[in-house]
Amino acid sequence: xxxxxxxxxxxxxxxxxxxxxxxxxxxxxxxxxxxxxxxxxxxxxxxxxxxxxxxxxxxxxxxxxxxxxxxxxxxxxxxxxxxxxxxxxxxxxxxxxxxxxxxxxxxxxxxxxxxxxxxxxxxxxxxxxxxxxxxxxxxxxxxxxxxxxxxxxxxxxxxxxxxxxxxxxxxxxxxxxxxxxxxxxxxxxxxxxxxxxxxxxxxxxxxxxxxxxxxxxxxxxxxxxxxxxxxxxxxxxxxxxxxxxxxxxxxxxxxxxxxxxxxxxxxxxxxxxxxxxxxxxxxxxxxxxxxxxxxxxxxxxxxxxxxxxxxxxxxxxxxxxxxxxxxxxxxxxxxxxxxxxxxxxxxxxxxxxxxxxxxxxxxxxxxxxxxxxxxxxxxxxxxxxx
Amino acid sequence: xxxxxxxxxxxxxxxxxxxxxxxxxxxxxxxxxxxxxxxxxxxxxxxxxxxxxxxxxxxxxxxxxxxxxxxxxxxxxxxxxxxxxxxxxxxxxxxxxxxxxxxxxxxxxxxxxxxxxxxxxxxxxxxxxxxxxxxxxxxxxxxxxxxxxxxxxxxxxxxxxxxxxxxxxxxxxxxxxxxxxxxxxxxxxxxxxxxxxxxxxxxxxxxxxxxxxxxxxxxxxxxxxxxxxxxxxxxxxxxxxxxxxxxxxxxxxxxxxxxxxxxxxxxxxxxxxxxxxxxxxxxxxxxxxxxxxxxxxxxxxxxxxxxxxxxxxxxxxxxxxxxxxxxxxxxxxxxxxxxxxxxxxxxxxxxxxxxxxxxxxxxxxxxxxxxxxxxxxxxxxxxxxx
Numbered sequence: 134x135x136x137x138x139x140x141x142x143x144x145x146x147x148x149x150x151x152x153x154x155x156x157x158x159x160x161x162x163x164x165x166x167x168x169x170x171x172x173x174x175x176x177x178x179x180x181x182x183x184x185x186x187x188x189x190x191x192x193x194x195x196x197x198x199x200x201x202x203x204x205x206x207x208x209x210x211x212x213x214x215x216x217x218x219x220x221x222x223x224x225x226x227x228x229x230x231x232x233x234x235x236x237x238x239x240x241x242x243x244x245x246x247x248x249x250x251x252x253x254x255x256x257x258x259x260x261x262x263x264x265x266x267x268x269x270x271x272x273x274x275x276x277x278x279x280x281x282x283x284x285x286x287x288x289x290x291x292x293x294x295x296x297x298x299x300x301x302x303x304x305x306x307x308x309x310x311x312x313x314x315x316x317x318x319x320x321x322x323x324x325x326x327x328x329x330x331x332x333x334x335x336x337x338x339x340x341x342x343x344x345x346x347x348x349x350x351x352x353x354x355x356x357x358x359x360x361x362x363x364x365x366x367x368x369x370x371x372x373x374x375x376x377x378x379x380x381x382x383x384x385x386x387x388x389x390x391x392x393x394x395x396x397x398x399x400x401x402x403x404x405x406x407x408x409x410x411x412x413x414x415x416x417x418x419x420x421x422x423x424x425x426x427x428x429x430x431x432x433x434x435x436x437x438x439x440x441x442x443x444x445x446x447x448x449x450x451x452x453x454x455x456x457x458x459x460x461x462x463x464x465x466x467x468x469x470x471x472x473x474x475x476x477x478x479x480x481x482x483x484x485x486x487x488x489x490x491x492x493x494x495x496x497x498x499x500x501x502x503x504x505x506x507x508x509x510x511x512x513x514x515x516x517x518x519x
Numbered sequence: 520x521x522x523x524x525x526x527x528x529x530x531x532x533x534x535x536x537x538x539x540x541x542x543x544x545x546x547x548x549x550x551x552x553x554x555x556x557x558x559x560x561x562x563x564x565x566x567x568x569x570x571x572x573x574x575x576x577x578x579x580x581x582x583x584x585x586x587x588x589x590x591x592x593x594x595x596x597x598x599x600x601x602x603x604x605x606x607x608x609x610x611x612x613x614x615x616x617x618x619x620x621x622x623x624x625x626x627x628x629x630x631x632x633x634x635x636x637x638x639x640x641x642x643x644x645x646x647x648x649x650x651x652x653x654x655x656x657x658x659x660x661x662x663x664x665x666x667x668x669x670x671x672x673x674x675x676x677x678x679x680x681x682x683x684x685x686x687x688x689x690x691x692x693x694x695x696x697x698x699x700x701x702x703x704x705x706x707x708x709x710x711x712x713x714x715x716x717x718x719x720x721x722x723x724x725x726x727x728x729x730x731x732x733x734x735x736x737x738x739x740x741x742x743x744x745x746x747x748x749x750x751x752x753x754x755x756x757x758x759x760x761x762x763x764x765x766x767x768x769x770x771x772x773x774x775x776x777x778x779x780x781x782x783x784x785x786x787x788x789x790x791x792x793x794x795x796x797x798x799x800x801x802x803x804x805x806x807x808x809x810x811x812x813x814x815x816x817x818x819x820x821x822x823x824x825x826x827x828x829x830x831x832x833x834x835x836x837x838x839x840x841x842x843x844x845x846x847x848x849x850x851x852x853x854x855x856x857x858x859x860x861x862x863x864x865x866x867x868x869x870x871x872x873x874x875x876x877x878x879x880x881x882x883x884x885x886x887x888x889x890x891x892x893x894x895x896x897x898x899x900x901x902x903x904x905x
Binding site for chain 2: 177179182202206207211214215221222223443444446460461464465468469472475476477479
């Protein structure tokens with residue numbers, strides 16, 4: 134089969150002082166991606182506050198879109214007319230699309246789950262919608278996604294084992310349907326493991342996913358998942374609970390496929406998740422925090438509206454090579470945020486995204502050298518963490 | 520005296536088919552400005568939604584700052600520490616600062632006018648402030664303004680002749696005080712003519728301003744105003760009333776000095792004001808309208824959120840060479856505005872500012888050729904105006 138998608142492990146877990154961290158390369162139809170990688174979130178066709186050329190300039194390798202939001206607006210018809218979101222928004226690299234399941238459960242009204250999918254009302258205009266695995270794939274193929282995600286059920290935590298198992302069962306059925314519904318050979322499809330912090334349930338789900346293969350009429354043969362994501366973390370549980378679960382589940386993920394931890398997290402979470410062997414990450418935190426004035430720096434995170442920055446006329450972070458720090462003093466950023474200027478949000482978003490992307494780039498360098506755990510320790514110390 | 524400011528009339532009113540339109544050059548300490556010129560408004564140290572390099576790229580020659588806003592935030596102390604606003608925000612060209620009088624009367628609370636100045640409460644934190652002509656110059660010099668404006672009293676229209684005359688009398692006293700208070704030889708100071716639509720009062724005020732000279736201890740000699748502005752228009756009167764007044768007052772303004780029409784206006788207003796012999800303009804309209812989705816085009820203004828643009832997958836204005844039109848289809852701009860994305864506001868602001876700046880550039884070309892009135896007629900026709 135002529136698949137354009139492949140994951141290549143370049144440095145395996147356990148090399149020198151790397152812990153479980155590993156180095157890899159995702160080969161896709163829209164360009165190669167070096168892992169571990171952070172993916173800026175562009176929910177509705179824009180990484181909030183940042184223009185596409187700025188994303189290229191700061192070294193973003195891949196960005197996210199969201200199936201739920203893009204289905205409601207602009208809708209499948211427009212996406213098909215423009216030849217996909219990447220072309221429309223002039224994003225030259227790969228794009229991953231979340232399946233929309235998480236957003237349906239968190240944003241939509243009157244959700245009702247059936248065997249075949251989920252019925253809900255749009256949070257924009259109250260229109261009744263019906264999202265099925267087949268529809269989910271149709272939308273993602275219309276978006277022109279490089280990496281699609283299966284439709285899953287993501288139960289909030291804490292929750293009963295029974296509810297979590299029900300979510301898993303439904304997710305398995307839907308993920309099989311997604312595999313069968315695919316028609317675009319250039320795109321990849323990732324499965325999602327649920328299970329809350331019930332590690333046995335998660336491991337069972339993971340094992341089952343690894344064994345799934347479905348006959349696909351377009352492909353003319355049985356196909357499997359191209360990568361595996363861990364979903365349903367960071368939805369209410371303690372940080373310690375999440376990482377305890379992660380360290381038990383991650384080692385069971387196959388080395389031959391990319392491992393994606395969905396919706397996580399803070400910079401320290403990225404360090405710890407990479408140490409646990411994960412490859413791909415996304416989070417709205419760098420842009421959302423930026424708009425509120427919380428900026429990440431080489432000495433920890435700060436609130437730019439704090440009076441401390443009012444007369445700090447040097448760069449916020451002298452070590453930071455980002456556009457904002459290279460061009461404007463912290464006091465100007467402080468002023469823009471106090472005055473609620475759009476430019477303040479833009480400059481802060483550029484800074485935070487750069488921080489995340491640069492952190493990942495440093496991690497890749499350190500893994501290549503076999504000194505990742507030393508680097509993680511140094512970051513903890515620099516950022517004032519325990 | 521070693522003045523760095525000069526206005527040079529390059530093509531006088533009456534050349535060929537130009538009407539009263541004229542071409543000029545403002546020579547300033549921070550660079551030369553070709554007139555007629557539109558000045559993007561950067562009230563609090565940022566032209567809303569647009570980064571400084573984008574302003575340079577679109578050909579902005581000079582931008583505005585506002586004394587009232589910058590006094591309240593970041594304040595004189597910070598502005599002095601950073602060596603002025605231009606350096607702080609990395610704006611390489613000249614900057615004009617409005618005196619703050621208009622904003623005090625429109626934004627501040629509990630305004631009370633005395634002989635010496637105006638007492639008011641800050642609209643930000645209710646703090647009691649006292650703006651005098653001397654303070655107004657001190658602030659503008661701290662901002663590092665290229666062109667400063669005198670403190671004036673701007674009465675809302677309609678108003679009684681008595682009130683308007685009182686405003687003029689006060690404005691004359693304050694403008695004299697401003698001349699005496701100056702200490703920076705590199706900056707220019709413009710006077711402001713008031714008078715509502717009472718043309719005789721305006722002409723008297725103008726005549727008096729032209730005769731004013733004040734002994735200044737820093738300069739060691741008597742000094743006069745470097746340019747003359749018409750204030751107090753577009754404050755409630757009809758468009759026709761304003762232009763009737765303008766066409767009667769403008770011809771009495773001295774040819775040797777730049778003529779600035781404050782706070783005006785729509786693209787058609789710029790055409791008509793240039794036709795009346797004015798040289799300099801500012802208005803928040805291009806950026807404010809952009810944020811609301813109203814965009815100016817070569818075929819008139821449009822609302823980008825209108826369903827008409829939903830599936831318009833070509834450039835909004837094929838004739839427009841701006842960054843937004845050259846890179847994104849109208850349907851993407853439509854989507855960004857419907858989705859309330861910051862990028863939508865930024866791209867629209869870039870487009871509208873480019874439209875204004877390009878319009879002025881075309882006007883200058885047409886004046887040079889002596890065909891300005893033909894061009895104005897063509898614009899009216901293209902924009903669907905009477």
